[in-house]
Amino acid sequence: MRASFLSYLFSCLLALLLFSTGLTAQDKLTIVSSASMFSDMASNLITDDFEIKTIVPIGGDPHKYRAKPSDARMVQTADLVLVNGLTFEGWIRELIANSGTKAKVITLTEGIEPISSMEYENSSDPHAWMNVSHARQYIKNIYEALIALKPDQSKALQEKYETYRQELTKLDQDIQNEINKIPENQRILITSHDAFQYYGQRYGLHLEAIMGISTEAEAQTSDIMRVSKAIKKNKVPAIFIESTINPKMLQQIAKDNKVEIGGELYADSLGDADSEGASYTKMMWHNTKTIADALSKAPAQEEKEEAKELPSLTDGLSNPMKIIIGIVLLLTVLTVIVSKIKRS
Secondary structure, eight states: OHHHHHHHHHHHHHHHHHHHHHHHHHHSEEEEESSHHHHHHHHTTOOTTEEEEESSOTTOOTTTOOOOHHHHHHHHTOSEEEEOOTTTTTTHHHHHHHHTOOOEEEETTTTOOOOBOSSSTTOBOOOGGGSHHHHHHHHHHHHHHHHHHOGGGHHHHHHHHHHHHHHHHHHHHHHHHHHTTSOGGGOEEEEEESOOHHHHHHHTOEEEEEEOSSTTSOOOHHHHHHHHHHHHHHTOOEEEEETTSOOHHHHHHHHHTTOEEEEEEOSSSOOOTTSTTSSHHHHHHHHHHHHHHHHTSOOOOOOOOOOOOOOOTTTTOOHHHHHHHHHHHHHHHHHHHHHHHHHO
C-alpha cells in the first residue's frame, strides 16, 4: 500500500513537472527573422521570455533564397517577424501573406535614410546594417517591438538595449579608427557585389563591385573591365571575396591583374559559430581588420615597362641625310662580305 502510494505520488509530481515545462515552452514568444544578422541583434536584446528562429540559414544568400513550406509554418506560429525591407528579401512579403500569420511585422530599416541604387531607378540599397550607426536604429526598432509584446519586462529589456547600444557605439568608433590607418589614396574597396556602400559612405572608402546590390544580377563583361580598370588606375593592392558568393570570378580578376585576394568578408550572412563572423559585432570587426590589413600594404608593383630604345645615331638628322648614311652603311657591309668571299 505504501509502495503504491509513493508510486502514485511520483507519477503526479512527474506529470506536474512535464506540464509546467510544456507550459513554459508555450509561454515563450517566438521571434522569426529573415537573416542571421538580425537574429543575432535580437538575441542581444531578449530575455528568457523569447526564442528566436531564422529563415535563411547561415551561409545562405537572402537575395536568392527560395522559401519552403516549413518557413511558412515557422512564420505562421511567430509572434514577431523581423524583415530588413528595401527589397533585400524580395520573397518574404509573399511568404508572410501565404502563412496566414497574425504576427507583428517589423521593418528594421524604418527610420533610416536609404542610399539610392546607382544601378536601378527608384530602388534603394538594402544593406543598411553595414553602417554600424544604422545598426543602432535596427536594434531600437527591435527593442520597441519587444516592449510592445512584453511590457512587464520593460526594465530588463531596457537594460539589455542600453548595453548593446553602447557596444555598437564603441564598435562604430573602433571601425573608423582602423580604417583611418589605411593610406588615403588606397581606400578603395573592391568586392563581389555592391553590399558595402553604407560601409564605405560611413567610414570613408570608395567602392567598386562586380555585381550590383543584388546577387541575382549576373556580372557583365563591362563590369569586369570596369573593375580591372579601377585596379590598374588606383594601384589597388587587394580585392575581396564574400562568404555567400562563389569566389571564382574575383579570383580570376585578381590573377589577371596580379593583385592579392585580401580575404573573405561577411555581408548578407553571419559566419559559422566557430568563425570570426559568428555575430554581428564580430562580423563587422572581422571585415574591418581584413580590409585595413590588406589595403594598408604597399600597392602591387606595376608591370615592368618595356626597355626604352637607346638613342639612335641618326637622331636629329634630316630624312635625306639618314638615307645617305643608310646607303653608306649598306655598301660598307657588302664590301666586307665580298672581301671575305674573295679570301676564301
